[in-house]
Amino acid sequence: MAPAKKSAAKANAEPSKHNIMSFFGSAQSQGAATGSKTGNRSQSEVKPKATLTKVTKVESDDEQGGKATPKFNWAAAKAARLAGPSNPGSKAVPPAAVSDCLAGLSFVFTGELSSFSREESIDIAKRFCGRVVGQPSSKTDYVVLGDSAGPSKLAAIKKHNLKTLSEDEFLNLIATRKGPGNGKGLTEKEKKKRDKEEKAIRDSAKEMEAREKKAVRGEGSGVARGAKTIDPKMQLWTDRYAPQTLKEVCGNKGQVEKLQQWLNDWSGSLKANFKKPGKNGMNNFRGVMITGPPGIGKTTSAHLCAKLAGFTPIELNASDARSKKLVENSTNIQNTSLDGWMGGGEQTNAAGVVITDKSCLIMDEVDGMSAGDRGGVGALAALIRKTQVPIICIANDRSAPKMKPLVNGTFGLPFRKPDAAQIRSRIMTIVFKEKMQIPANVVDELITGVGSDIRQVLNMLSTWKLHNDTMDYEEGKMLAKANEKYSVLTPFNVIQKILGPYMFSATSRDTLSDKIELYFHDYSFVPLFIQENYLKTNPSRVRDLDGPRKALKQLKLMEKASESLSDGDLVDSLIHGPEQHWTLMPTHAVLSTVRPSSFLYGPGSGYGGPNAMTFPQWLGQNSKQNKLSRALGDVQIRMRLKVSGDKSEIRLSYLPAMFPLIVKPLMEQGSSAVDDVIQEMDDYYISREDWDTVVELGLGEQKDEVVLKKIATATKTALTRKYNSRDHPIPFHKAQDLGKVPKKLPGGPAPDLEEAFDLDDAVDDADDEKKAVDPDDIKLDRLIQDASKRKAAATKGKGAAKGKK
DNA sequence: GCTCCTCGAGTTCC
């Protein structure tokens, strides 16, 4: 019999037990049992182990103590629920008719319920085997409608003519619905589907069993390499139940198929010299790159595909081959891939692994490669360009700048996290094979709790199996919580949470410290996100108002929020300023994040439409500013030989003055002006990159977009080509001169030219002294020096540069 | 094999 059915039967046989398990019963026993769940989370955080034993204990106590809650007091329950967070143990749900009474039903929750928070209501629905989805569709059975539901959801309800429930009706459904077992809970079709699922689970469990027996007898192909056969019972579950066939890899079906196709086509592609793109356009590539988060079967899939296509996978881990040299040596490009392959002889790599024409190179953790030696990724890219064996690279993030050299040479196969449904059947199979009884909704809870990490679910189950063979919803929830991955909320998630409609609503169970905690997920980013997005909500606080009143109230709220933000900024400067008052962090959290949100929280701050959350523009602008400032610094250092003035003076006075000399001619005369422009540039030591900077820093009529539109592409390429084909004067530093340079303050003006450059010109020195006395004397400005002198300086620089070489 | 539908994921840094 399948686990789900078993548990239903069990629950029917022991109704009282079920009731207690599902957080009904008296307030005290419940408060103890579900301590960490019911409100006041931060304080009632009990050590997981202790909590778990406690649950079991309470359960058995009550069982002995007689039947619980024979009659449900609706009015009292409601009152208790409304008492809310201050009375956390008192929320109550009526006893369900059947434990899986909501099975086969899909729910959508929208709006604010009167006494349950969003998470709680979803949890309740799941507890009774209901299916909860986010978007209403024609497949949705019920929409549980609260206050101020989203307009798009209301539209969907109307469109699909969905049944809606209030909170009380929802609870009533739980109390009365007879579930799928009896009554009309399951249609014929649904029953069939369920049976099919169960059969599939049983079949694959049988298969697994058979395979293990075979392995024990030593017939297994892979396991039997060592002299000893390993008893599967001694293995870790993660090894024991590692996927053996592609069918057992969860999710990413499409990508895996593509990979197989590519490997199967390999010899053909090789013959065609990678000119025939093939079905997916993959056959132009000599390498593929699998990317995706850890623990989703990237490596496993690569190995299985390679084996299935008849290749011998050779795995090179980044930690084995961290440097460029090692990559080249250990893969032995020339010998193995070309000669070795042509000659048909066997070659071994540095690690002593035989490489033949049927080898397939799997480079794992490519991300980690360049940690020690920058050349690692580049060498790999070079290797891929000439390889005669397929290369599969595995990395976490394809778009990382590190991966740049690889991106063009490899076909990208992004893997995604499988969702709970995809993993469920496999876990259920294992559970069944291990003769454990765990209902599907509990398994789901475990899976989502650890973020779809199959290995972790298996670890949890194997540990659990040491003491128990069954697991109910409550226990599953505890176990998941105890093993919860340190949740990595991105700033986007944080913002959505804290500016969303639920965090500050009446039914919210989140304490102040919970909210502050959100800030600490990424304390340097979250405030920026708040600042960027705090005006994009429909504040719940003005929900009930209309017209000018609403506008006025909203403005007032905005004013308060912005004031708080600005206070937060003051605190921030105390933290990050010279005094480093880190103890002010919580204050900053409240002022920059929690308080502004408390005024303006509300719906419309998630995805969808014009209200989408945006990334803080500040960051983009800031990095742009830094970049340009750096570029400007380069320009100043180069021009310094000819021009006095610090960075800002260059920016304000000299660049606009240079514009008519080196940019405008190109706009007006096109290619014919290139020679003159280059001459001007050389006179001021301006390089080709600096030219770009000059354009980029233009404003108004000199704005880069305007300017670049007016310069023909041909002109620009002519400039680049001609510039690159010539020698140019290069200002350069003499070591002893640099040694003399006084230490300058960071951000201050760069040292003046005579100190830094090889320009032992007496006249210049004299110039400088005079200039110090009378900076306004226009004749002394280097910009207005006569042309012959300029030229002399230029050639001198040139000669010096050459001499140095 | 094709089409339609459902449903969740996605955006980034001194």
Added chain:
DNA sequence: CTCGAGGAGC
């Protein structure tokens, strides 16, 4: 919102 994977139905 928008896209694409995956599933159901024909």
